[in-house]
Amino acid sequence: MRLLHLCLGAALIGLAACNSATSKEVDADTIKTLAVTGVGEIEVMPDSFVISGAVIKQKPTTTEAMNAVAEVINTAQDTLPKLSGMKDAEFSFATVNTNGVKDPECLLFNQEANRTNSTLREGERRVKLKVCEDVTQQASVTFTFTGAPVDLAGTAISKLSESGAVRVRLNGYRVSNIEEIELQAGERAIQNARDKADRMADAAGSTIKGVLNLNSYQPTYNQQAATAPRVQTSGAGESGRILEDDDGPKDVTEMNLTPGPQVISARVDLEFIYE
Numbered sequence: 001m002r003l004l005h006l007c008l009g010a011a012l013i014g015l016a017a018c019n020s021a022t023s024k025e026v027d028a029d030t031i032k033t034l035a036v037t038g039v040g041e042i043e044v045m046p047d048s049f050v051i052s053g054a055v056i057k058q059k060p061t062t063t064e065a066m067n068a069v070a071e072v073i074n075t076a077q078d079t080l081p082k083l084s085g086m087k088d089a090e091f092s093f094a095t096v097n098t099n100g101v102k103d104p105e106c107l108l109f110n111q112e113a114n115r116t117n118s119t120l121r122e123g124e125r126r127v128k129l130k131v132c133e134d135v136t137q138q139a140s141v142t143f144t145f146t147g148a149p150v151d152l153a154g155t156a157i158s159k160l161s162e163s164g165a166v167r168v169r170l171n172g173y174r175v176s177n178i179e180e181i182e183l184q185a186g187e188r189a190i191q192n193a194r195d196k197a198d199r200m201a202d203a204a205g206s207t208i209k210g211v212l213n214l215n216s217y218q219p220t221y222n223q224q225a226a227t228a229p230r231v232q233t234s235g236a237g238e239s240g241r242i243l244e245d246d247d248g249p250k251d252v253t254e255m256n257l258t259p260g261p262q263v264i265s266a267r268v269d270l271e272f273i274y275e
Contacts, residue, residue: 034273040185046259050145051160056140056166065136096141103132
């Protein structure tokens, strides 16, 4: 006969913190178990936002292009943290990339030449391709910007666009203490499972005596899913023309980019012992 130790009266947190005074041995071959899934939810408001974008500049030389990129970055780094109410402002940059930009007319000629050569009949002369030279140098860098509070997301997008950034978009919102909130949701899920088990056991004329196994715990919230309406710019200085409605054009800073409450949820699978 195989015996197990059973913790009694530990329905919520502290399930594993049983001691000799609160446990007893049970017969693993005769115990009766009930498997229950519990779900817990907590609603919270995000407290920060994340914006991504790029800075791309073309100049006659690589050095000039890199300096132009640096000028935009320096302007953004100086402007955004100083916005009224802005806090926790943080930039993150990828590696600066540089490359030569070929003559577009030459590239177009070669493209058409390839199309012509692919349809030549026997005996027809192939069109010779040109050697395309660099006509300018390009430097680029991608970035992310994290800031708070969330109602400044529209203003941040506008300022980034005005400073010279392109492909600026609101990636989503973040909850800073997400791990603690997920644990609270897990506690509610355990309570939910225990409530279900008590009701089911009571309906059968039985009583829940303890927890045999906590089989799984899974928070279900995805930070990236907490997004606002997509707002994206294709070039600098466009913020004044980004939205039009019955009242005429509005600046992006007038848009309501504040998210609604986010649901943090958790799921647990518990196995109870009943008599």
